[in-house]
Amino acid sequence: MTAASPATLNSRTDARSGAQLVIDALEHEGVRRVFGYPGGAIMPVYDALTASSLKHILVRHEQAAALAADAWARVTGEPGVCLATSGPGATNLVTGLANAFMDCVPMVAITGQVASPLMGTDAFQEIDTFGITLPVVKHSWLVRDAADIPDIFAEAFRFARSGRPGPVLIDLPKDVTQANVTVPRALACRTAARAVFPLDAKALAAADRLIASARRPVLYFGGGIALGQAEGALRAFFQRSRIPAVATLKGLGALPTDWPGFLGMLGMHGTRAANTAVNDCDLLICVGARFDDRATGRLDSFAANARVIHIDGDAAEISKLRKADVALAGDVSAILSALSGETGEIEGWRRTCAENAERWAFRYDAPGSGVYAPALLKQISAAAGDSFIATCDVGQHQMWVAQHCRFSRPQAHLTSAGLGTMGYGLPAGIGAALAEPDATVVTISGDGSIMMNIQELATLRRYRIPLKIVLIDNAQLGMVRQWQELFYEENFSEVDLWDNPDFAELARAFGIEAFTLDRRADVPGAVERLLSTRGPVLCHVRIDPRENVWPLVPPGKSNSDMMEA
Amino acid sequence: MTTQIDVDFLPAEGAVVRLIGLVERRGYELDAMNYVPAPGTHRLSMVVRPRPGPRRIETLKAQIARLYGVTSVSEMSAVPRLEAAS
Numbered sequence: 001m002t003a004a005s006p007a008t009l010n011s012r013t014d015a016r017s018g019a020q021l022v023i024d025a026l027e028h029e030g031v032r033r034v035f036g037y038p039g040g041a042i043m044p045v046y047d048a049l050t051a052s053s054l055k056h057i058l059v060r061h062e063q064a065a066a067l068a069a070d071a072w073a074r075v076t077g078e079p080g081v082c083l084a085t086s087g088p089g090a091t092n093l094v095t096g097l098a099n100a101f102m103d104c105v106p107m108v109a110i111t112g113q114v115a116s117p118l119m120g121t122d123a124f125q126e127i128d129t130f131g132i133t134l135p136v137v138k139h140s141w142l143v144r145d146a147a148d149i150p151d152i153f154a155e156a157f158r159f160a161r162s163g164r165p166g167p168v169l170i171d172l173p174k175d176v177t178q179a180n181v182t183v184p185r186a187l188a189c190r191t192a193a194r195a196v197f198p199l200d201a202k203a204l205a206a207a208d209r210l211i212a213s214a215r216r217p218v219l220y221f222g223g224g225i226a227l228g229q230a231e232g233a234l235r236a237f238f239q240r241s242r243i244p245a246v247a248t249l250k251g252l253g254a255l256p257t258d259w260p261g262f263l264g265m266l267g268m269h270g271t272r273a274a275n276t277a278v279n280d281c282d283l284l285i286c287v288g289a290r291f292d293d294r295a296t297g298r299l300d301s302f303a304a305n306a307r308v309i310h311i312d313g314d315a316a317e318i319s320k321l322r323k324a325d326v327a328l329a330g331d332v333s334a335i336l337s338a339l340s341g342e343t344g345e346i347e348g349w350r351r352t353c354a355e356n357a358e359r360w361a362f363r364y365d366a367p368g369s370g371v372y373a374p375a376l377l378k379q380i381s382a383a384a385g386d387s388f389i390a391t392c393d394v395g396q397h398q399m400w401v402a403q404h405c406r407f408s409r410p411q412a413h414l415t416s417a418g419l420g421t422m423g424y425g426l427p428a429g430i431g432a433a434l435a436e437p438d439a440t441v442v443t444i445s446g447d448g449s450i451m452m453n454i455q456e457l458a459t460l461r462r463y464r465i466p467l468k469i470v471l472i473d474n475a476q477l478g479m480v481r482q483w484q485e486l487f488y489e490e491n492f493s494e495v496d497l498w499d500n501p502d503f504a505e506l507a508r509a510f511g512i513e514a515f516t517l518d519r520r521a522d523v524p525g526a527v528e529r530l531l532s533t534r535g536p537v538l539c540h541v542r543i544d545p546r547e548n549v550w551p552l553v554p555p556g557k558s559n560s561d562m563m564e565a
Numbered sequence: 566m567t568t569q570i571d572v573d574f575l576p577a578e579g580a581v582v583r584l585i586g587l588v589e590r591r592g593y594e595l596d597a598m599n600y601v602p603a604p605g606t607h608r609l610s611m612v613v614r615p616r617p618g619p620r621r622i623e624t625l626k627a628q629i630a631r632l633y634g635v636t637s638v639s640e641m642s643a644v645p646r647l648e649a650a651s
């Protein structure tokens with residue numbers, strides 16, 4: 001249910017090309033930046049772009065356009081926009097669309113298509129973009145008539161933002177963007193208002209009763225907090241109820257991670273305190289999380305003795321994997337605010353959780369004189385303070401960021417949680433740094449991941465984006481190596497990256513300042529240099545290739561079966 | 566056990582493919598279907614059967630309901646499976 005207020009795009013009666021209507025629509029939606037890469041079928045739009053107020057960021061691979069738009073959206077809360085040509089341009093977007101789809105990021109992807117009469121003839125750079133992207137978009141439109149462009153774009157932006165946000169795609173055949181149409185009426189564009197959901201008073205009362213009678217409650221929250229802009233309500237509920245809390249990978253930052261009572265991330269690489277609390281709880285209050293297998297481990301032993309209150313913005317998530325005793329679908333913020341937060345006697349439980357958190361706190365006194373990545377990451381986030389935004393790649397370094405960095409807001413931790421896209425970090429850093437120029441944006445990448453979108457160093461240089469890159473180089477596909485070591489009897493298969501380039505030299509070749517760090521004693525100076533450099537900078541960190549991420553719940557095991565070093 | 570799901574939706578390019586694709590991707594076999602275009606909304610009735618795994622028909626219905634242009638989703642349970650004679 002979305003209330004919509006009609007607005008007027010313009011009341012032009014002169015002829016406009018389809019491409020001009022695309023630009024008009026983007027401007028009307030308040031779009032400031034688009035990330036893209038030109039080519040034949042999208043050329044009319046690029047032609048119209050030059051006369052517009054839109055700032056275009058020319059990436060060097062369309063996947064990076066989608067991933068940068070994703071990060072832009074996560075930071076601003078507004079749909080990110082990416083643009084690509086037909087055929088290979090469109091197929092290159094697919095990973096980025098899937099990434100946004102899995103992590104519920106609002107995005108509008110615009111692709112060129114061959115001219116309508118050629119569609120279906122295997123024309124040059126013709127591919128069924130609509131069909132290829134069907135499973136990874138919320139919705140898509142193939143525009144058949146230029147006159148439909150204003151309405152379709154308005155709908156696309158509305159739908160990308162609404163409910164469970166996600167990516168939408170608009171495919172534009174070249175004859176449509178080239179056609180001149182007279183749009184005789186005022187173009188009815190609709191600006192979406194926030195959806196209003198009635199609160200379920202009976203379910204709220206039932207939830208209040210369960211909370212009041214629980215002896216060992218745990219608040220388990222995820223990415224739905226940021227999606228529902230519910231940080232304020234979550235923090236208020238946490239403070240008035242004083243219920244110990246754990247977060248999913250995507251939930252990190254919704255509560256400041258250094259608040260007492262917050263036990264850390266749960267799941268496969270979660271803290272022992274978080275997993276133990278969930279294991280032992282008698283009430284699990286799940287807010288904006290979806291019982292993802294990385295978080296739950298073996299589902300049938302996850303919070304096995306707990307009742308469940310499930311609060312989510314998306315009704316389809318409730319009871320999808322774990323039956324809820326009380327289901328509350330709707331506006332997460334409003335629901336949290338409506339809960340009384342009155343608990344029974346839980347002081348003993350709180351103390352137990354706090355003692356566990358202290359007893360099992362991460363240690364940073366690893367032996368040796370090499371760089372210990374967890375300690376380095378902790379120092380960087382502490383030094384950057386509340387302006388810190390981390391954009392991660394995928395692997396061991398991603399988990400170290402989640403475990404050891406301090407986050408004071410959800411926008412501070414951008415990670416490819418659902419799809420686990422190696423190559424996310426650098427384009428996401430670009431998107432985030434453009435979205436929030438005053439933030440200290442740090443991309444933490446691995447030597448495997450960075451190579452997936454290394455060409456974006458050219459984008460950094462071109463726009464002088466002051467991104468800090470911390471490249472954790474273990475000369476391995478570390479996370480895969482760790483699994484091979486632990487679960488495949490050390491049968492190491494295709495994980496050795498002994499032939500990596502010299503990353504500092506490589507960065508310099510792109511015109512980016514760079515330096516190498518390989519001694520623990522040099523860490524303070526390196527952190528200082530990283531954060532004080534005005535332009536883009538890459539810190540190449542060599543670490544011990546045998547480092548593993550601990551603790552670890554083996555795949556398919558219960559979260560109580562945690563392995564330690 | 567099969568379930569018949571009736572979906573009413575606004576006609577649009579790709580709408581039927583989107584519906585069928587969602588059902589298959591979410592882990593259901595499509596045993597049968599019937600498509601009735603009508604003025605206004607169209608109706609697609611699908612007889613679906615869950616593949617092994619933690620699947621709830623309520624979840625599938627909610628996932629269908631959030632698709633663009635879907636106006637209603639309803640369910641008829643325990644549809645007997647029609648076997649071919651030979």
Ligand SMILES: Cc1ncc(C[n+]2csc(CCOP(=O)(O)OP(=O)(O)O)c2C)c(N)n1
Pocket residue numbers: 393394395396397398420421422423445446447448449450472474476477478479480
């Ligand atoms: C595009 C893509 N391909 C493959 C994988 C599987 N994968 C997950 S982690 C990983 C290793 C990552 O290596 P690196 O970036 O060096 O990080 P490290 O684990 O060493 O910190 C791989 C190959 C993936 N997640 N994404």
